[in-house]
Amino acid sequence: MLYINNLHASIEEREILKGINLTVNKGEVHAIMGPNGSGKSTLASVLAGKEKFTVTEGTVIFESQNLLDMPIEKRAHEGLFLGFQYPVEIPGVSMANFLKSAINEQRTYRGEAPISASDFLKKMREKSAIVDIDPKLISRSVNEGFSGGEKKRNEIFQMAMLNPKLSILDETDSGLDIDALRVVANGVTHLKSSDNATIVITHYQRLLDYIVPDFVHVLYNGRIIRSAGKELALELEERGYDWLIKECENE
Amino acid sequence: MSSVISGSTIKTLQIDAKNSFEISQDGCYQLAGTNNKKIDIYITKDKNVEIVDLSIDCSIHLHLDSGVNLKMISLKYKVSNTIYEVFINGAGVDFNLDSISIAQADDNIGIYSTVHHTMPNSQSYQYIKCIGTDSSTTTFEGKVHILKGAGGTNAYQQNKNLMLSDEATILARPWLEVYADDVKCSHGSTTGMLSEDEIFYMRQRGIPLKSAQKLQIEGFILGVTQKISNESLREKISKIIFKIIEKL
Ligand SMILES: Nc1ncnc2c1ncn2[C@@H]1O[C@H](COP(=O)(O)OP(=O)(O)O)[C@@H](O)[C@H]1O
Ligand SMILES: [Mg+2]
Numbered sequence: 001m002l003y004i005n006n007l008h009a010s011i012e013e014r015e016i017l018k019g020i021n022l023t024v025n026k027g028e029v030h031a032i033m034g035p036n037g038s039g040k041s042t043l044a045s046v047l048a049g050k051e052k053f054t055v056t057e058g059t060v061i062f063e064s065q066n067l068l069d070m071p072i073e074k075r076a077h078e079g080l081f082l083g084f085q086y087p088v089e090i091p092g093v094s095m096a097n098f099l100k101s102a103i104n105e106q107r108t109y110r111g112e113a114p115i116s117a118s119d120f121l122k123k124m125r126e127k128s129a130i131v132d133i134d135p136k137l138i139s140r141s142v143n144e145g146f147s148g149g150e151k152k153r154n155e156i157f158q159m160a161m162l163n164p165k166l167s168i169l170d171e172t173d174s175g176l177d178i179d180a181l182r183v184v185a186n187g188v189t190h191l192k193s194s195d196n197a198t199i200v201i202t203h204y205q206r207l208l209d210y211i212v213p214d215f216v217h218v219l220y221n222g223r224i225i226r227s228a229g230k231e232l233a234l235e236l237e238e239r240g241y242d243w244l245i246k247e248c249e250n251e
Numbered sequence: 252m253s254s255v256i257s258g259s260t261i262k263t264l265q266i267d268a269k270n271s272f273e274i275s276q277d278g279c280y281q282l283a284g285t286n287n288k289k290i291d292i293y294i295t296k297d298k299n300v301e302i303v304d305l306s307i308d309c310s311i312h313l314h315l316d317s318g319v320n321l322k323m324i325s326l327k328y329k330v331s332n333t334i335y336e337v338f339i340n341g342a343g344v345d346f347n348l349d350s351i352s353i354a355q356a357d358d359n360i361g362i363y364s365t366v367h368h369t370m371p372n373s374q375s376y377q378y379i380k381c382i383g384t385d386s387s388t389t390t391f392e393g394k395v396h397i398l399k400g401a402g403g404t405n406a407y408q409q410n411k412n413l414m415l416s417d418e419a420t421i422l423a424r425p426w427l428e429v430y431a432d433d434v435k436c437s438h439g440s441t442t443g444m445l446s447e448d449e450i451f452y453m454r455q456r457g458i459p460l461k462s463a464q465k466l467q468i469e470g471f472i473l474g475v476t477q478k479i480s481n482e483s484l485r486e487k488i489s490k491i492i493f494k495i496i497e498k499l
Binding site: 048049050051071072073075076077081082084087088089090091092093097098099101102103105106109141142158162 | 446448449451452453454455456457458459460462466467469470471472473474
C-alpha cells in the first residue's frame with residue numbers, strides 16, 4: 001500500500017528526514033516511536049503534503065501512485081488520513097458543514113453522488129458513538145473550545161466518518177487519560193480491517209497495550225534506526241531509547 | 252409613526268417607551284435607501300431593539316434602561332464612509348454592535364464610530380470585522396469616550412481584520428479616552444491573512460484549496476450575520492454576502 005524509499009525532507013534548508021525507508025501493507029498496524037524532535041511529525045506532515053517541507057530526495061508510492069506529486073486534497077481523496085498531533089481550531093466553520101464538505105468531495109472524486117442529509121445524520125450518530133464524543137461538540141465550530149482530549153477524539157471521529165485506507169495517527173494518545181485512551185484505541189481497533197492500514201506515532205508504550213502493532217520502528221534523528229515486532233515497544237518502555245541510540249552510533 | 256419603517260421618508264426615527272410597540276413587535280428595523288442622509292434614533296426603556304444598518308450614517312441616543320443591537324453591514328460600495336455616533340445618556344444601557352465590511356476591487360470604505368458614555372453603569376460591546384480584497388482600502392476608526400461621571404461603565408471593543416490580498420490596505424485605529432474612575436475597558440485590533448494551518452487541515456480531509464478558503468471566509472463573517480435575529484433579513488444579507496464570497 002505504501003512504499004517509502006530513501007525519503008529526505010528539509011525545512012528552511014535544515015534537513016529533518018535523512019533517508020526514511022518504510023513499507024506498509026494492507027491490514028498492518030505500524031508503530032513509529034522515538035524521542036521528541038526525531039522527525040515523527042515531520043514524516044507525517046510530508047506524507048500528507050504540508051508545503052512548508054521540501055522533499056529533496058526519495059520516492060513515496062501510495063496505492064501504486066506517486067504520492068509526492070499529488071496535491072494535499074488528492075492524497076486525502078486517495079484514502080490518506082492524518083490524525084493531527086495538534087488539531088487546529090477553525091472558528092466559524094461548523095463540524096457538520098466541514099465534514100459534509102469533506103465527505104462529498106471524496107465521494108465526487110470516486111464518482112459517487114453526494115450523501116443525503118439523512119444518511120449524513122445517521123452516519124454522524126453512528127460514528128460519534130464509536131468514539132463516545134459528545135454530540136454537542138458536533139454542533140460547534142471545528143475544534144473550537146474543545147479540550148485536548150476532545151480534540152483527539154474528534155480526530156478519530158473524523159477518521160471514522162471518512163473511512164480512509166491509510167491512517168497516520170500522530171500522538172493521538174498524548175494528553176489523554178486512561179479512559180479516553182481506551183476509547184480512542186477501541187475506535188481505531190473497531191475501524192481496522194484487512195483492507196486498510198494504520199501508522200501509530202507515539203512515544204509511549206501505553207497506547208500499544210490497546211492497539212497492538214505488527215511492527216515497531218524507532219525514528220531517531222531523521223532515520224529509522226531499528227524495526228522489530230511489538231516486543232521492541234516493551235523493551236523501550238523498560239530501557240528507554242539511549243541504549244538503542246548508542247548501539248546505532250557504534251555501528 | 253407607521254409600523255413599517257423603510258424607504259427614503261425616514262430621516263429621524265424616534266423611539267421611546269410610549270410608542271415603541273412597533274419595534275418590540277418586529278424586533279427589527281432595516282434602515283436603507285435614505286440617500287445617505289443621517290438618521291437619528293432615540294430609545295428609552297426598551298432593550299428589544301435591533302437595527303440592521305446597511306451603511307447609513309446614524310446617531311443613536313440611548314436613554315435610561317434602553318438597549319440596542321446594531322448590525323452594520325458595509326458591502327459593495329465604491330467609496331463610502333459610514334459615520335455613527337452613539338450617545339449613552341442614561342444608566343443601565345446596553346449597546347451591542349456587530350459590524351462587517353467587505354471592500355473589493357478599488358473600493359475605499361471607511362467606518363468611523365464613536366461611543367460616548369456620559370452616564371454611569373452602562374455597557375457597550377463592539378465587534379468590528381473588516382475584509383479587504385484586491386487593491387481596496389478600509390479605514391476603521393473606533394473611539395470609545397468615557398466621560399467623567401460615567402463610573403461603572405463596561406466598554407469593550409474588538410476589531411478583527413482579514414486581508415485576502417497583498418495589495419489591500421486596512422487601517423485600524425481603535426481609540427480609548429477615559430475620564431472616569433472605576434470603569435472596565437478593553438480594546439484590541441488584529442489583522443491577519445487566511446490561516447495556512449486551518450487550510451491545510453481542511454485540505455487534508457479532502458476539501459480543495461478554493462473551497463477551504465471560502466469556508467474560512469464564511470466562518471469569519473458568520474459570527475456577524477448569524478446574530479441578526481430577524482430571519483428574513485438574516486437570510487437576505489447572508490445571500491448577498493455568499494454571492495460576494497463566491498466571486499472572490
Ligand atoms: N515548522 C518547523 N520549522 C522549523 N523546524 C521545525 C518545524 N517543524 C519541525 N521542526 C524541527 O524538526 C525536527 C523534528 O520535529 P518533529 O517532526 O516535530 O519531531 P517529533 O514529532 O518526532 O517530536 C525538530 O528539530 C524540530 O525543531
Ligand atoms: Mg511530533
